[in-house]
Amino acid sequence: MTTTLPHFEPFSPDALAHRGGALAEGPVALGSAGYTILNFELATTVLRDSRFQNAALKLMEDFGITDGPVHEFRAHSLLMAEGRRHLRLRTPLARFMGPATVENIRGILREIIQDLAAALDPSAPVDFHGGIDQRLPARVYCYLAGAPVEDAAKVARLSERTLSLLNRDPSLTPVIVAAYDELFAYLRDLVARKRAQGLGEDMLSFLIAQHDAGKLSEEELFNEAAAMLEASSVNTTHQTGLVVWTLLRDREVWQRLVEDPALIPAAMVEVLRLYPRPGVVSRIATEDVELNGTVIPAGSDVHVAVWSANRDPARFENPAEFVLERERNQPLTFSTGSHNCLGQGLAKVEMEEVVRYLVEHFPNTVVVEEGTDIGQAGGRWLVKSLTVDLKP
Incomplete structure (x- = not known):
């Protein structure tokens, strides 16, 4: 059975103005970009259903990247793998990025944040986005990958430029x-240097060792390393800014964090629900699939509107409000199912430690609105600038 669907454009400039959850006509909509899933329940179903394949390769092809090294990388990447191959490729990285690694890195994170913050002048409003948000994830990547700290600026630029693909601007x-x-x-240069100098305990050395043990081919080693670098910085950069921006503007919540830093993880998850950086997760139906009475034809583009699912009133009571004690707070910001974000544990800890640093060292910090610009592009939230006064 196929019903008449409402029209919705998930990548339009005003898409995020939708309050969240299903439209009056239902949770499935149709527009020029394809089908859009708007409520939490159906979004979860699609993200966990292997009949919906990652659309990253098609997005490249829509940009005219239909052959060559970039196309080959994406076609054979972890994002496009399914079934046993996906499990085989994902398992080593999942182990390396597991809870133990994440918890062990907290001390390193605090050192990096202190080092970055030392360059800020608290006597005047500071560019928090440029000074902390944009620099921290790349520094963390360099530590994890065993790359020189001097490479951090290049890592940040590469992550931002490669993933500008998600802005959906073919130009x-x-x-x-x-x-x-x-x-x-x-x-290639970094891998060659590691092999020449000897392997360490870092992520890249770990992947090289997996190759040397016959568990990864040379192409798989390179593709996994490339995927980790492209995803290393830009999304965490913007999500960190969104977390800081949101919490500092709610002075009642901020004061509670100052008084009880143990509340920081719960506060951060609530921001992730309200302002999810990913915005839209795109899939392609590999066969005809029925969703809520609508048959999605094979080959169709299906876009999960994460921001809408995260504000679905059928799943979250008072979804537009910031509720620190919200129960069952498991938003879809890092996706779900077999293709959930591998680095989500690390990203959460990075954001927690940034907030913790401000709470402990600059508890009176406020947002300078005239120096702050939070925008949207390609169905995603982004931080264009974030200025704060550390000692108002």
């Missing part, structure tokens, strides 16, 4: 292809 194709070419060259 960026030359920038994206050039960025991937630079990323590939950088990684």
